[in-house]
Amino acid sequence: MFCEIPPSQYYSLDDSVNIISIKITESDVRYPIKVYGTVLARDQNDYRCVYLFKRGRDNPQLITRKNRMIDLTGPYRALNGTSFMYFEFHLKIKGKGAVDRDFSKGVRICNVTGDAHGQLRALPLESFLSRVDVMNTHLLLESILNGISKFHGKISAWTSGNDNKINLYDSELSSTKRTLGSGGSVSLSRHIVSVPRNEDLVLYIFARGWNNESKHLKLVLGHDVEEHTCKISTYVLQVKIIWKAVFRQDRPHMWKVFGGNNVLWVT
Incomplete structure (x- = not known):
């Protein structure tokens, strides 16, 4: 919560x-x-x-x-x-x-x-x-992002005050874990992003569906958002976030x- x-x-x-x-x-x-x-x-x-x-x-x-x-x-x-x-x-x-x-x-x-x-x-x-x-x-x-995703494509993250992109998932990399986990989830290659208290988390999502259709979208999520569901290509993507403060x-x-x-x- x-x-x-x-x-x-x-x-x-x-x-x-x-x-x-x-x-x-x-x-x-x-x-x-x-x-x-x-x-x-x-x-x-x-x-x-x-x-x-x-x-x-x-x-x-x-x-x-x-x-x-x-x-x-x-x-x-x-x-x-x-x-x-x-x-x-x-x-x-x-x-x-x-x-x-x-x-x-x-x-x-x-x-x-x-x-x-x-x-x-x-x-x-x-x-x-x-x-x-x-x-x-x-x-x-800062606060912390931690999450899981299910799709074939890429996810990168940055903050609303800093556009230096951090790669969280890339299905084309050989090191990426593609095995589906509980609930059809795929683990991110990186799980933590630092987000200043007065800024939002920005996610860029690129997905390629089973029919080879490619789509992309950008999500801007505030600290009060713990879960977001959206449709992209042939996927329904659910993003879950756990925010924590580090003292x-x-x-x-x-x-x-x-x-x-x-x-x-x-x-």
């Missing part, structure tokens, strides 16, 4: 960061390449690993050209948008036989304090055989927690 947040509690709402995409902008190895490994984020909420990309050697992603985005499946929760955030990269190229090569490995520290609201920024990491950019935006006073938590700086080290490695 939607619960209005009292104005007296606005001061304790936390800022957040949306991860728009992660793309490989440079590679010293000729394409195509098969990339696997992890990209994760840590914030001052609990400093635990929040995986943005995670693939094993037996399930690499095929990268065929420059500026290709890797298929994100996270984060699974809202990312804290105050002070510092840490992105850890440990990506490898699958080679022939059992010989693999380090492709991107290292840590980038992102200071989000004072960033302009909704401004798209690129956080690059140049290491080993590549340059990888994390495209992200800083949002103020600020006082945590020590990450460097203090890890004994002053300024470099962290995936373990």
Whole structure:
């Protein structure tokens, strides 16, 4: 059930960061390449690993050209948008036989304090055989979107004050789970979008029906909308939303927690 947040509690709402995409902008190895490994984020909420990309050697992603985005499946929760955030990269190229090569490995520290609201920024990491950019935006006073859908097509999301699109579902990607779940639902590849308290959630939906008819529509949904049903192509689409407020938590700086080290490695 939607619960209005009292104005007296606005001061304790936390800022957040949306991860728009992660793309490989440079590679010293000729394409195509098969990339696997992890990209994760840590914030001052609990400093635990929040995986943005995670693939094993037996399930690499095929990268065929420059500026290709890797298929994100996270984060699974809202990312804290105050002070510092840490992105850890440990990506490898699958080679022939059992010989693999380090492709991107290292840590980038992102200071989000004072960033302009909704401004798209690129956080690059140049290491080993590549340059990888994390495209992200800083949002103020956020809530959370979580939902499921049933259709063959694509869904992207953004907010009414920020048109940087986040891909939530693409049935053409090999990593997309197409198996129907309970009630005929299909899981989104990403489940969380940060939406400022004073903005609306915007969904763009593209669907292709059984007769190959293609349609698209745009939905603008306020914080008081928990469910919306519409017809698109040959589908009746039901969107369910769970809104949650994330409140600020006082945590020590990450460097203090890890004994002053300024470099962290995936373990």
